[in-house]
Amino acid sequence: MRAFNRYYTNLIGVLDKDYLETQYTLTEARILFEISLGKKNASEIIEAMRIDKSYLSRVLKKFEKNKLIIKSKSGKDARTSQIGLTAKGKLELNALNTLADKQLEELLRDLSATEIKQLALHMNSIMEILNQKSAS
Amino acid sequence: MRAFNRYYTNLIGVLDKDYLETQYTLTEARILFEISLGKKNASEIIEAMRIDKSYLSRVLKKFEKNKLIIKSKSGKDARTSQIGLTAKGKLELNALNTLADKQLEELLRDLSATEIKQLALHMNSIMEILNQKSAS
DNA sequence: TCATAATAGTTGACTTAGTCAACCATTATT
DNA sequence: AATAATGGTTGACTAAGTCAACTATTATGA
Structure with missing residues (x-):
């Protein structure tokens, strides 16, 4: 398993370069x-991604400046703001997803259809097994 | 599959923090x-890991300074040096492996023996499928 | 209900990780 | 022999992420 982690760390590192x-x-x-999944405020994103809050704060500021998101104060709790994607934000996300797709395509280039299907199944299984744990 | 990549990117990010x-x-x-696998010089490591050569150069310098590795000029090609782990290097690697093991243990904590076995199989399958491609 | 603690997010200052380009020295090519 | 290619190093830089201190707001408990 350490081998797999190393393997996938490497893979992700390569994809990262794009x-x-x-x-x-x-x-x-x-x-x-x-955010596109509906994470509504910074805390939720921090919780989900386990990144530093100061870092996130700056990224969100950048997003806001670039008009990818809008922050709106919710009456409920004045400390937090609700975050939502703008049209431009959705567009950018789409572009980034397209990049991810292209990377996948490249990765799977020489694989047969059945191999790809199997790959997907294995990946799903891994997520299921590991997730079940986190649900416990 | 994008989901899996995201998932594993996240997982590795969490492990990274340790x-x-x-x-x-x-x-x-x-x-x-x-290096412990027997990569003998910088080029081979660059090839395997796809990292920047200047970055690697500095890391190797750090390793050498910390006496984790020894570089020895090989008569064959005076541009390269052969890299080898010192005893201390092996020790440090061992410590790092132990960390990786601890992380895995934590990750698998709530899983049954069969689940762990299945997980390992899925991981192996993924590597096999993807590797076969790179071998082509 | 007021003081204290806890939470959400921001900001300043900093470190580390990684990048890019120019450069030597050596070896390969023609 | 001149030129190109390779292996690695160095300088200068940027980007990514961290840490601690702080403000504003909300929750808690004596």
């Missing part, structure tokens, strides 16, 4: 994605 | 590991 040509980092892309 | 308490980064640990 984000150099992008306006955003892999982490930023992931944050944007989390 | 290396903060270590004297070495995850990347450095991986470099050390590659």
Whole structure:
């Protein structure tokens, strides 16, 4: 398993490099994605991604400046703001997803359809097994 | 599959944080590991890990200074040096491996023996499928 | 209900990790 | 022999992330 972790760390490291040509980092892309999933405020994103809150704060500020998100104070708790993707934010996220798809395509280039299907199954199984734990 | 990549990116990111308490980064640990596998010179490590050569150069310098490795000029090609782990290097690597083991243990804590076995099988399958491609 | 603690997020100052380009020295090519 | 290619190092830099201190607000408990 250590071998797999090393293997996948390497793989992700390679994929990561493509984000150099992008306006955003892999982490930023992931944050944007989390927001698109409906994470409503900073704490939730921090909880989900386990990143530093100061770092997130700055990333969100950047997003806001670039008009990818809007923050709106919710009456309920004046300390937090509700975060939502703007149209432009959705567009950017889409572009980033397209990059991820291209990377996958490249990764799977020489695989047969059945191999790809098997790969997907294995991946799903891993997530299921590990998730069940986190649900416990 | 994008989901799995995101998932595992997150997981690795979490594991990565433990290396903060270590004297070495995850990347450095991986470099050390590659050397232990018998990678003899910088080029081979670069090829295997796809990291920047200047970065690697500095890491190796640090390793050498900390006496984790020894570089020896090989008569064959005076541009390269042969890299080898010292006893201390092996020791440090061992400590880092122990950390990785602890992390795994934590990750698998609530899983049954069969689940762990299945997990390992899925991981192996993924590596096999993806590797076969790279071998082509 | 007031003081204290806890939570959410921001800011300043900093460190580390990694990048990019230029550069030597050596070896390969023609 | 000249030129190109390779292996690695160095300088200068940027980006990514961390840590601690702080403000504002909300929750808690004597």
